[in-house]
Amino acid sequence: MGRSPCCAKEGLNKGAWTSQEDDILIEYIRINGEGKWRNLPKNAGLKRCGKSCRLRWLNYLRPDIKRGNIGPDEEDLIIRLHKLLGNRWSLIAGRLPGRTDNEIKNYWNTNLGKKVQNHQISTTVSIPPKLSGHSDENNFPPPAVSTTPMLSGYTDENNFPPPAVSTTPMLSGYTDENNFNPVPTINLMSSIDTSTLPSSPISKTCTNSNVIRTKAFRCSSKLLLTPQPNKSCKENLETNVIGVGLMPMDGQHHSVNKPTELSGAFDELLSLVTTTPTPTGSSGDHNNNQSSDLLMNFNVGHICLSDLLNSDFSGVCDFNYSDDNMSNDLSPVSADQPPLTQYSDHRDMLQDWKINNSCVQTMNYVAPNLQYSFSSLLNSVAEWFEE
DNA sequence: AAGGCTTCCAACCGCGTAATA
C-alpha cells in the first residue's frame, strides 16, 4: 500500500555538492530526463537523497538557468510581483525566465526586502505613497520595465487607469489604432478591504496585508475583484465593461455576437457571484456585509490568480476588432488560430463555458472602446495595492 | 595580520498537497 520510502537516510552525502556529483547528475538527467527523483540517486549511483538531487538540478545545474546579475528591470518585476503575491517565490520565479525560486528568495532576503522596507519607511514619513515618484536618493525602486508599461504616473483615481499606451505589446491586435479610444474609467478594485479577504493558514507567514494569497483561493476557485465603490456590482460590470472575461480550456476562441449579450452574460455571471467568500480554511472572520462594495467571487471553474500568472496568454489575448458602430466583431489576429465559436445566445455561451470550464482561464475581454490587456490588469492590481 | 562580525547563498528541513497502492 502506498508508495515506497523516498530513500534510505543512512550513508548519504550532505552539504556542498562536488563537481563529480554534479557531472553524474547532469549526465544522468541528460540521458533519462528529469523526474523520478526517488529512484534517481540509486540509478545514477549518487549517495544523495532524491530531494537533494532535485534541488541541485533545479537551482543550480539546469542549463537554462541565469545566475547572478539581476538587473533593475528584474528587480522591479520582483518587487511588483512580491507586492502582489507575497512570498510565493515559485510563482514569482515563474515570471522571470531563468531564475529560480531559491535565487529570488535569497535575493529578496539579502537585497530587495531591505530596500523595500527602507523605502516604505521613507515614503510613509515624507511622501504620500500615491503621489510618490519613487525618486529617492537610491533611485529605488528602479524604473518600470520598459516593455510592459506600468500604470504609474496617474495622480487621480478618476483618471485611472491612464490611457492605453500604444507601445503595449498586447495592444497590437487593434486593426485601427488611430481610432483607438483610451480605456474608459475603470475601477476594478479602487479599494480593497483586506479584512474581507479570507484567512488562511498560509497567510500566517505573510506580513504584507495587501497580498493576495492565491493558494488559499486555489481550492475555491475564485478570483477576487472589487467593483467601483458606490456602484452596484452589476452596474459596474455593465457600464465599465471590466476587461476580464472567461475562456474555457477547449482551445477555442469564442466571441459574443452582440453587445447586448454582454449584460445578459454578466447577469448569468452575477448569478454565480456570492458575497461570502468561502475558501478552504476560511474561518469566516471576514465581513459579510458587502452588498454595496462587495468582493465579487467569480465562482466559475478554476479561476485564481496563480493560475493566471502561470498561464500563457499569448495565444488568447490578441484579437482584432473593428470599432465600427459597436459591431463587436471579434476575430483572432492569426489565421492559424481556431475559428470562433459563434453563439446565438449568451446562455449557449455560458452553457459551453460550464461544460468546458473544468479549468477556466481568464483572458482579455475585448469589447468596444476597451482593450485591457491582462498584463496591464496585473499591473493595475499591483498599483492598487500600492496605494 | 588576525580575530570577530556581517553578508550571501547553497542546501537542508518541515509541511501541505497530490498521487498511488
Place this chain on the structure above:
DNA sequence: CTATTACGCGGTTGGAAGCCT
C-alpha cells in the same frame, strides 16, 4: 476510502567569503 509517500514549496540554517576593527 484510507494509508502512505513523493513532490513541491517556503522557511531556515550553516559555512564560505568579505569586511571591519
